[in-house]
Amino acid sequence: MGLGDIRYEDVIAATEEFRRLGRDTFLQTYGFGRARSYELVLDGRRYDSKAITGVAHGYATGDFLRAGDFSGGAATVARCLSELGFLVEPGEPTGNRAALVERLRNLKVSRGPGNLAPSRHQPLSLLWAMAREVDERPRMIPWPKFRDEVGPLLIEFGLPNAKATPQYPFWHLRGSGLWEVEGIPTELAKKMPNVGVLDAHHPQAGFKAETASLLRDPVTRLDAIATICETYLEDVDRRALFQRIGLSGYTTAGSLTEESTDAAPDEHGRASGPAPRRDATRSVIVRDEALARKVKELEDNRCQICDTTLRYLNRPYSEAAHIRGLGSPHHGPDDLQNLLCLCANCHVSFDGLEIYVDADGLVKATNHARDPYPLRRAPGHPLDEAHFSYHRDLCRINARRG
Incomplete structure (x- = not known):
């Protein structure tokens, strides 16, 4: 049943x-x-x-x-x-979000000789573990899996010339108060176990239960990711990093995807013949179409950002855009307070994190200079500032790329 x-x-x-x-x-x-x-x-x-x-x-x-x-x-x-x-x-996050962010901002990271930049071993390991939280995978991670997946990540995105030593974050992240290690005998846990001990005893490590509970909240998790990136990974190409570890959902506010085709190219490199087809079974979000019609009616099909009214087939055309995306990892609500009426161009720019709305209701650009101007909103169209704040945090972690 x-x-x-x-x-x-x-x-x-x-x-x-x-x-x-x-x-x-x-x-x-x-x-x-x-x-x-x-x-x-x-x-x-x-x-x-x-x-x-x-x-x-x-x-x-x-x-x-x-x-x-x-x-x-x-x-x-x-x-x-x-x-x-x-x-x-x-769901409301349990525990203290501010304390979590403060601990992340003050990780006990090492600095190599002649290099004042903080080591990226712990920050990269934490982001990798947060990606597991997005996918709702087990919080405790066996040492072999941590070693095999985090090790290459440290080589690819760590400081130049830094050694890939995944055993260090696996063990020393305990100093953050957010991480725990299980499976090492007490007599061997008085100092950091060497790789031989880790290989022999197969311990597990991961976020403490209360930390994992906090990170299940999408808003808290975004704040944590932004804090790590801004504090330790300023010069890292975040788009490439997020794609590598499974956080690519944080590179847009919506669900923009790159289309691909399997059609054979002609001599000019263009796809030829009929478009290919394939069978697929998908789970899709069911949007409330009545809400989409409502926001367009309230705003008279005029874009709230550029004030344009497009026409298509001799009818006004506009798009209902969610401020905080509905799908994973954002899990925004499908309600009127989370909807804007936008033209197609501004919808792409907003979802692509090229523009945002600041706390004063001004539309600004993320990656280049432009004159700010007020977001227009019709009477009777409520908007939740918390959703705009979430969108601004996404812009924070995507504004500077290596």
Whole structure:
């Protein structure tokens, strides 16, 4: 049976049991972890949305689903609960975001002789581990995997002439207070184990549970990535780095992709013959088309950035653009406060992080000088400054490239 069997009263029953047992007992009893993306908000309380949905399914059908029985996220759990009339919001980060950022800004990194630049070993290792959080992979990483994947990364993006020694960040990141190592016998842990000890005992390392919990929040994670890049990786080509480690989603605010073709080229290098086709099965985000129509009506199909009204097939044409992207890794909401009405050109520039809106509502350029001008907004069109702030952080980490 699917999630469509769940009724409003089943969700209420699940939330009542959640309150009665307490969060930790409830999650342990039914085999769930803390919410990674979305929470159910009811009467001022926040509930782990996937756990509530699995238990509500049990009340509806007698089949209590566990975490591995179904997938969570915007297209499943969040959609199910929203359609039943419940408020679903991105999960609030637990712990202290400011303390996390401060620790990242003050890593105990070494400096080589004759080179005042801080070593990139720890910052690059942390970014690599954050990419794993984006993909929701296990936080604890076996030493062989860390060695084989981080080692080449240190050669490619580390300081010139620096040795690739992945054992150093694997062990010394513990000094950040954000990282832990398991599997080294106590008698061998009084000093840094050498590579032979690591190879022999197969330890694991990764973010502490509370750090991983903080980094599951997309806003906190972006702040952490921007802090590492600005503090330690100023001269690194971030687009190449992000592509290399699996953070390429942070190079745009939307979902711009490069199209490719398999058609055979002619003598001039052009693709010839009919466009090729291939079968594909995809999971796509379901956007609320009514919201897109609403923002275009409010703004009268005029671009809020350049004030242009395009025409196509003798009709006004505009595009509904999300300020904070819907898909991974941004996980923005599909609501009116996260939507702009833009022309096609400004939509591409905004998603491509070439322009942004500052805290005073002025449109500015990221990578070149231009005169700022105010973002136009129609009466009755609310916009959330938090989404603009998120977009500005994306521009921060993409503004300077090596």
